Structure formats: C-alpha cells, structure tokens
Amino acid sequence: MLSDREEKTAGLGKFRLESLSDGIFAFAMTLLVLDLKIPIGHEGDLPQTLFGLWPKFLIYLVSFLVLSVFWVAHHGYSHFVKKTDRWYLWMNLLFLMVVVLVPFTTDLMGDYPHNPLAVMIYGININAISLTLYFQWAYATDKHRLVGGELEADVIAKGKRRILIGFVFYLCAILLALYNPALSLILYTIIPICYVFPSQIDSHWTHFHD
Amino acid sequence: MLSDREEKTAGLGKFRLESLSDGIFAFAMTLLVLDLKIPIGHEGDLPQTLFGLWPKFLIYLVSFLVLSVFWVAHHGYSHFVKKTDRWYLWMNLLFLMVVVLVPFTTDLMGDYPHNPLAVMIYGININAISLTLYFQWAYATDKHRLVGGELEADVIAKGKRRILIGFVFYLCAILLALYNPALSLILYTIIPICYVFPSQIDSHWTHFHD
Amino acid sequence: MLSDREEKTAGLGKFRLESLSDGIFAFAMTLLVLDLKIPIGHEGDLPQTLFGLWPKFLIYLVSFLVLSVFWVAHHGYSHFVKKTDRWYLWMNLLFLMVVVLVPFTTDLMGDYPHNPLAVMIYGININAISLTLYFQWAYATDKHRLVGGELEADVIAKGKRRILIGFVFYLCAILLALYNPALSLILYTIIPICYVFPSQIDSHWTHFHD
Amino acid sequence: MLSDREEKTAGLGKFRLESLSDGIFAFAMTLLVLDLKIPIGHEGDLPQTLFGLWPKFLIYLVSFLVLSVFWVAHHGYSHFVKKTDRWYLWMNLLFLMVVVLVPFTTDLMGDYPHNPLAVMIYGININAISLTLYFQWAYATDKHRLVGGELEADVIAKGKRRILIGFVFYLCAILLALYNPALSLILYTIIPICYVFPSQIDSHWTHFHD
Numbered sequence: 027m028l029s030d031r032e033e034k035t036a037g038l039g040k041f042r043l044e045s046l047s048d049g050i051f052a053f054a055m056t057l058l059v060l061d062l063k064i065p066i067g068h069e070g071d072l073p074q075t076l077f078g079l080w081p082k083f084l085i086y087l088v089s090f091l092v093l094s095v096f097w098v099a100h101h102g103y104s105h106f107v108k109k110t111d112r113w114y115l116w117m118n119l120l121f122l123m124v125v126v127l128v129p130f131t132t133d134l135m136g137d138y139p140h141n142p143l144a145v146m147i148y149g150i151n152i153n154a155i156s157l158t159l160y161f162q163w164a165y166a167t168d169k170h171r172l173v174g175g176e177l178e179a180d181v182i183a184k185g186k187r188r189i190l191i192g193f194v195f196y197l198c199a200i201l202l203a204l205y206n207p208a209l210s211l212i213l214y215t216i217i218p219i220c221y222v223f224p225s226q227i228d229s230h231w232t233h234f235h236d
Numbered sequence: 237m238l239s240d241r242e243e244k245t246a247g248l249g250k251f252r253l254e255s256l257s258d259g260i261f262a263f264a265m266t267l268l269v270l271d272l273k274i275p276i277g278h279e280g281d282l283p284q285t286l287f288g289l290w291p292k293f294l295i296y297l298v299s300f301l302v303l304s305v306f307w308v309a310h311h312g313y314s315h316f317v318k319k320t321d322r323w324y325l326w327m328n329l330l331f332l333m334v335v336v337l338v339p340f341t342t343d344l345m346g347d348y349p350h351n352p353l354a355v356m357i358y359g360i361n362i363n364a365i366s367l368t369l370y371f372q373w374a375y376a377t378d379k380h381r382l383v384g385g386e387l388e389a390d391v392i393a394k395g396k397r398r399i400l401i402g403f404v405f406y407l408c409a410i411l412l413a414l415y416n417p418a419l420s421l422i423l424y425t426i427i428p429i430c431y432v433f434p435s436q437i438d439s440h441w442t443h444f445h446d
Numbered sequence: 447m448l449s450d451r452e453e454k455t456a457g458l459g460k461f462r463l464e465s466l467s468d469g470i471f472a473f474a475m476t477l478l479v480l481d482l483k484i485p486i487g488h489e490g491d492l493p494q495t496l497f498g499l500w501p502k503f504l505i506y507l508v509s510f511l512v513l514s515v516f517w518v519a520h521h522g523y524s525h526f527v528k529k530t531d532r533w534y535l536w537m538n539l540l541f542l543m544v545v546v547l548v549p550f551t552t553d554l555m556g557d558y559p560h561n562p563l564a565v566m567i568y569g570i571n572i573n574a575i576s577l578t579l580y581f582q583w584a585y586a587t588d589k590h591r592l593v594g595g596e597l598e599a600d601v602i603a604k605g606k607r608r609i610l611i612g613f614v615f616y617l618c619a620i621l622l623a624l625y626n627p628a629l630s631l632i633l634y635t636i637i638p639i640c641y642v643f644p645s646q647i648d649s650h651w652t653h654f655h656d
Numbered sequence: 657m658l659s660d661r662e663e664k665t666a667g668l669g670k671f672r673l674e675s676l677s678d679g680i681f682a683f684a685m686t687l688l689v690l691d692l693k694i695p696i697g698h699e700g701d702l703p704q705t706l707f708g709l710w711p712k713f714l715i716y717l718v719s720f721l722v723l724s725v726f727w728v729a730h731h732g733y734s735h736f737v738k739k740t741d742r743w744y745l746w747m748n749l750l751f752l753m754v755v756v757l758v759p760f761t762t763d764l765m766g767d768y769p770h771n772p773l774a775v776m777i778y779g780i781n782i783n784a785i786s787l788t789l790y791f792q793w794a795y796a797t798d799k800h801r802l803v804g805g806e807l808e809a810d811v812i813a814k815g816k817r818r819i820l821i822g823f824v825f826y827l828c829a830i831l832l833a834l835y836n837p838a839l840s841l842i843l844y845t846i847i848p849i850c851y852v853f854p855s856q857i858d859s860h861w862t863h864f865h866d
Contacts, residue, residue, distance in 0.1 A: 042311050045255060045465060049679070050265060052466055052473055056470055056473040072564065076567075094536075098539070111438065112432075115308050122265070126265060127269060130269050137274060143282055147286075224533070255678040256681060259469070259683070260686055263682055322858050329728070333724075336720070339686075343694065468675040471679075478756070479760050484767060492771055493773060521673075525669075643742075644742045
C-alpha cells in the first residue's frame with residue numbers, strides 16, 4: 027500500500043516533460059536568430075545593410091520575448107503540478123506543437139510586415155499557444171486532478187485569468203491588423219512586455235517546492 | 237555489501253539516456269518546421285502561396301504527432317526501467333538513430349507525396365522506430381533484467397502488444413502505398429491519432445515512481 | 447509554517463532555468479560550426495580551399511571559447527543561487543537573448559574581419575553578455591536575496607570584480623577596432639583565454655552543494 | 657564542518673556539465689541528417705536519386721555510431737566522477753569543441769570520399785575526441801582527484817587502455833588514407849562497431865551509483 031505522500035506523487039513524473047519542453051523552447055528561441063542574415067559583398071555600405079535589418083531584428087526581439095513569456099508561464103504553472111497523465115502529456119505536446127511554429131510565423135511576418143494576413147497568422151499562432159496553455163492548467167487543476175490538494179481555488183482562478191487577459195488583448199491586435207498591420211505589430215510588442223512584470227501569482231510560488 | 241535497494245538501482249542510471257533522448261526528440265520535432273518555407277516576393281498572392289503549403293503543413297503535423305507518440309511511449313516504458321547496461325544504451329541509440337531520420341523521410345514524402353517509394357520509405361522509418369522500441373522493452377523486461385521484480389508479466393505483455401499492433405497497421409499502410417499512396421497517407425495520419433488515447437498500461441504508471 | 451531549510455529553498459527552483467540555459471548554450475555553440483562550409487567542386491585544390499577557411503575556423507574557436515567562458519561563469523554563479531523569482535528569471539532570459547546573438551555576430555565578423563563596425567558589434571555583443579550576467583549576480587546577492595545567508599560579502603564582491611575586469615578589457619578592444627580591427631581580434635582571443643585559468647572564487651565552490 | 661559524505665560531493669556538481677554535453681551530442685547527432693538532401697524535381701528517377709545517396713547515408717550512419725560510442729564512453733567515465741573543478745570543466749569543453757566539429761568533417765568526407773586529405777581530417781577529428789576524453793579521465797583519476805577513493809587502480813588503468821587502443825587503430829587508418837582512402841573508410845566503420853560490445857569496465861558500473 028502506498029503512503030499519502032506516495033499517492034500524491036506516483037504516476038509519470040513531470041521531469042521529462044519539462045526536459046522536452048525546455049529543449050524545444052531552447053531550440054525555437056535559437057532558431058529565430060537564423061533569420062538574421064547579412065548578405066555577403068556589402069563591405070562598402072555595411073552600416074546601411076545592417077541598418078536595413080532593423081525590422082527583422084525587432085521581430086526577433088519580440089518573438090524571443092513572447093517565447094520567454096510562455097516559458098516563464100509554463101515553468102510557473104508546471105511548478106504546481108505534482109504528476110502527469112496521458113491527457114496532460116498530450117496537452118503539453120499540443121502546446122509544444124504550436125510553440126515550434128513560432129520561427130515559421132516569425133519569418134512570415136518578418137518577410138511581409140505590411141501584409142494583414144501575415145500579421146494575423148502570427149497573432150493566431152500566439153493565441154494558439156495561450157489556449158493550449160489554458161487547457162493544460164484547467165485540466166490539471168480541475169478537482170485538483172494533478173496538483174496538490176492544498177492549492178487554493180484563488181490561485182487556480184488567477185492563473186486562468188492571467189492567460190485569458192493576454193488572449194483577449196492579442197485577439198484585438200489580430201482584428202486590428204485588417205485595418206492597420208503596423209499598429210498590430212506595436213500591440214504585439216507591448217502586450218508581452220506587460221507580462222514581464224511580477225504578478226499576484228508569484229507570491230504563491232514561495233509556498234511550494236519544485 | 238550493497239543493500240537490497242542499492243542492488244536494484246546500481247549500474248549506470250537512466251537519467252542521461254533520457255536527457256539525450258529528450259534532446260534528440262526536441263531537435264527532431266523542431267527541425268520539421270524548417271521545411272515550411274515561404275518563397276519571398278509573393279506579396280500579391282500571399283493567400284494562395286500559403287494555401288499551397290497545406291500538404292507540407294499536414295505532413296508536419298503528422299510527423300510531429302508520430303514523434304510525440306513515440307516520445308510518450310519511450311517515456312512510459314522507460315518509467316519502469318530501474319537501471320541500464322551497455323546493450324540497453326545501444327538499443328536506445330539505435331532507436332534514436334532512426335528517430336533522427338524522421339525529418340529526412342518527412343521531407344522526402346513532403347516533396348513527393350504521390351510517389352509510392354517516397355511514401356513507403358516514410359512508413360518503413362516509422363516501423364523501424366517501433367521495432368527498436370520493441371526490442372528495448374523486450375530486453376529490459378526479459379527475466380526482469382532492468383525493471384523492478386514487482387512488475388507484473390501482464391504489464392510487460394501489454395507493453396509489447398501495444399507496439400506490435402501499431403507495427404502491423406503501419407505495415408498494411410506501407411504495402412497499400414504500392415496501389416494508392418494517398419490512402420497510405422490517410423492511414424499514416426489515423427494510426428498515431430489512435431495512440432493519443434489512454435491505454436490499459438497507463439493505470440500501471442500510478443504504482444511506480446520516476 | 448515552513449522550517450528554516452524550507453524557507454531558504456522555497457520558490458521556483460533554479461533547475462529548469464539551468465536546463466533552458468544549457469540547451470541554449472549547447473545549441474548556440476553547435477550553430478557556430480554551421481558557418482564552416484566547404485564549397486563543392488574543389489577536388490583539385492582542396493588543400494588551398496581548406497586553408498582559406500582558417501580565419502573562419504579561428505573565429506569559430508574564439509566564439510566557442512567565449513561562450514564556454516560564459517557558460518562556466520553562469521554555472522559558477524548559479525551554483526550559489528538557492529531559489530529564483532520572476533525578475534531573476536527575466537534577467538537570465540535577457541542574458542540568453544544576447545547569448546543567442548553570438549552565432550549572428552560571429553558570422554558578421556567572419557564575413558567582414560577588416561571592417562571596424564563588424565568587429566565592434568561582436569565586442570558589444572560580448573559585453574552585453576557580461577553586463578546581463580553582472581546584473582543577475584548583483585540582483586541575486588543584494589541583501590542575500592536569492593543566495594544563502596552564509597555567503598560571504600567577499601565572494602560576492604570577487605564575483606562582481608571578475609566580470610567587470612573582462613568588461614573593461616573588452617571595452618578597450620572595442621574602441622581599438624576604430625583604429626586597428628586586427629589588433630581587436632587578437633585581444634578578443636587573449637581575454638577569454640585568461641578566464642580559463644582558475645580564480646580565487648573557485649575555492650568557495652567547495653563549501654556549497656549543488 | 658562538513659561530514660565525510662559532504663566533503664566528497666562538495667564543489668560544482670557534474671550535473672550541468674552532463675546536461676550541456678547531452679545537449680551538444682543530441683544536436684550534433686541530429687545535424688548529421690541535415691546533409692541528407694533529396695534534390696527536387698526527380699520524380700521520374702527517384703529510385704536512382706535515392707540510391708545515389710548511399711555513400712552519404714553510410715557516412716551518416718558511421719558518424720552517428722562514432723558520436724554514440726563517445727557519448728556512451730563519456731557517460732561511463734563521468735559515472736565515476738563525484739565532483740568537478742575548473743580544469744575538469746575546461747577539459748570537457750575542449751572535448752565538446754571537437755565533438756561539435758564532427759558534422760563539419762563528416763560533410764567534408766561525404767563530399768570528397770576519395771580525397772586522402774578529407775579522409776585524414778575526419779580521422780584526426782575522431783582522434784582529437786579520443787585524446788580530450790583521455791585527458792579528462794587521467795586528470796579526474798590522478799590521485800583520485802575527482803573520483804571516489806574506493807575506485808580501484810585497475811578500473812582506472814582499464815579506462816585509459818580502452819581509449820588508447822581505439823586511438824592507435826584510428827591512427828593507422830589515418831595513415832592508410834595516404835595510400836587507400838577507401839580502406840580507411842572501412843576501418844573507420846569497423847573500429848566503432850567493436851566499441852559497441854560490452855567491455856570489462858562495465859562490471860564496475862554496478863558498484864557505483866549515479
């Protein structure tokens with residue numbers, strides 16, 4: 027018979043899932059920089075050539091920031107998860123499947139920054155990441171399925187709200203692209219910056235151990 | 237003299253093997269997306285250009301799904317393994333060697349989706365992954381060589397059956413490609429989807445710790 | 447109520463942060479070699495073709511060395527950190543953001559080794575890594591925020607000094623590039639070599655456990 | 657004051673070093689497959705086109721095998737190491753620096769399989785990996801610097817011999833390339849296969865814990 031503690035932690039551990047996730051995030055973040063290429067044979071006008079890269083460079087920064095926001099979020103939510111099951115693994119894999127698309131949609135927007143369709147696809151990619159993260163958290167916390175019983179309902183709700191707010195703001199930015207892609211790009215940059223700042227949920231981190 | 241518990245866990249740990257496997261899976265999954273490239277200079281007909289990518293996109297999704305199925309399977313089987321030896325390491329490396337080929341065979345099928353040979357090679361790649369996974373499990377569980385003595389014969393047999401069923405279905409899909417490559421592609425998509433659903437083996441996860 | 451030991455280690459663990467960092471360093475270090483390409487169809491004059499690669503090869507070695515120096519440094523500092531918070535995670539992500547740029551600035555300097563701008567950008571990249579590492583350490587150790595209370599003020603100061611010395615030397619090398627890019631390159635090579643040698647800080651490693 | 661056990665394990669842990677190594681090995685192994693490219697527009701003669709890839713495919717297999725041999729070796733030696741110091745970290749980084757070159761030298765040999773220089777460079781790369789691994793082991797075990805005091809001198813000597821034997825055989829294969837590159841290639845394939853088989857050193861794995 028298993029003891030109380032064992033029953034809580036038995037099942038497939040979350041370690042390898044986090045390891046796969048960290049690998050995929052590391053790879054996707056590094057791939058972004060591959061799009062920054064200097065054409066050879068511009069010795070004379072190197073300053074201008076480099077200066078001409080600034081939109082690509084900005085988009086690199088934004089995508090790195092966005093992926094970082096989701097990595098921090100995934101880290102923060104996963105922190106409360108005590109075990110995993112097959113559905114949870116698959117929700118994570120769905121999440122990673124859309125994370126992996128970011129270098130592709132980043133390239134697309136980098137090549138066509140004035141095209142509403144390209145800008146909208148980027149935003150849809152980001153919101154797909156948000157949604158798959160939301161479902162993970164909702165599934166793991168529903169009836170405390172995969173989290174400790176001591177996790178307050180309040181923390182669970184805050185975690186959901188935090189994702190949904192970003193989702194709604196990005197949705198607005200996506201629709202805005204139909205009228206003004208440049209404005210969408212500015213919103214795409216501002217929204218993740220807001221997520222850098224500490225939130226109420228952080229205070230709960232200190233009560234649980236990894 | 238080693239205590240009981242020590243004898244069980246002594247030998248090279250499985251940790252680094254899982255770490256290498258997770259790294260290779262993470263890279264192979266992310267490499268798949270590199271094949272999704274938008275030709276530059278299609279500002280006018282971007283919708284059509286993107287729409288024309290759908291077969292590549294579908295094949296990306298299928299390959300990500302297939303690799304995910306095998307990652308979950310590897311995770312699930314490795315969960316019961318308590319230690320490793322040189323043969324087991326090498327069976328795993330053989331498994332990884334064919335996993336790494338997936339981006340190559342995916343590209344091949346993505347470029348020639350109507351060619352029986354290209355479609356068959358993809359299926360053979362998948363079945364080579366299945367076989368090397370099967371041998372790992374058979375070797376590790378034979379006389380409880382690398383798994384705990386408390387693992388029931390029933391779980392071992394279920395684990396084998398689960399791999400072999402997929403193998404047989406894929407074999408049919410491979411042979412079908414000689415007559416109808418499109419139908420093979422559909423089967424290639426449906427079979428891994430079936431593996432997303434929980435199986436009998438999952439209930440045993442809860443009795444062992446990672 | 448948490449015990450003393452728990453209070454020290456509670457909060458998000460540093461494990462996943464180190465895992466992401468190791469993944470990004472591994473990837474960035476391996477990407478460097480992608481720039482070493484042999485043109486096809488030079489069977490006859492292969493020795494000369496390969497010999498012509500030596501500046502790129504040297505720059506590969508220097509960048510691998512520089513990234514290694516920072517990986518060892520990050521490893522050494524992170525060793526003393528007991529827990530993380532959101533700001534610390536973000537300082538690390540900023541650090542990784544500039545680490546990821548190294549393959550890009552390496553390519554740039556490899557293509558234009560005589561151009562002052564290209565050589566300066568490389569040095570600025572390296573110093574941006576130094577600065578973000580410095581802020582991490584300063585933030586973590588300020589009032590022993592994220593490190594153990596037993597860490598001596600002396601070790602903290604040595605850790606800061608060690609980064610700043612490299613920063614100042616690199617700054618000189620950057621400014622020198624305006625007059626003599628070749629000399630800058632030589633300094634870029636010598637400075638990281640000095641960091642290979644053991645420092646006073648190493649003796650403190652033995653008093654703490656990972 | 658530290659207890660006996662603590663004194664043995666204090667110092668920078670080996671965990672992150674193994675994590676970085678696993679990441680670099682995973683990446684280098686996956687990069688090998690990038691060289692397998694099918695030219696587009698060969699629908700008609702796909703069988704011949706694919707058949708023409710066999711030398712590249714064989715070289716992919718050999719390089720994957722060689723990297724696997726070194727990964728298993730690194731895993732096996734690192735198993736006995738209890739702690740690390742700055743010199744040991746740097747010896748490992750030197751080892752990784754030459755591991756990362758394998759995709760480059762593999763490409764070179766794949767493009768010029770009949771050229772003695774290309775074949776020799778590949779072999780020199782492999783022997784550089786051997787040497788850096790040898791120095792790691794010699795440094796770590798010298799006066800039991802980084803390994804447990806209970807490690808028998810016999811195991812240490814066997815570990816050294818095992819590396820040196822491969823080094824000598826590869827040296828012969830390298831020199832042979834001056835007269836017959838094809839024969840070198842065959843030796844390059846046979847030597848790592850011999851390393852797949854269990855060795856005397858494996859029996860010692862069971863007495864230590866990871």
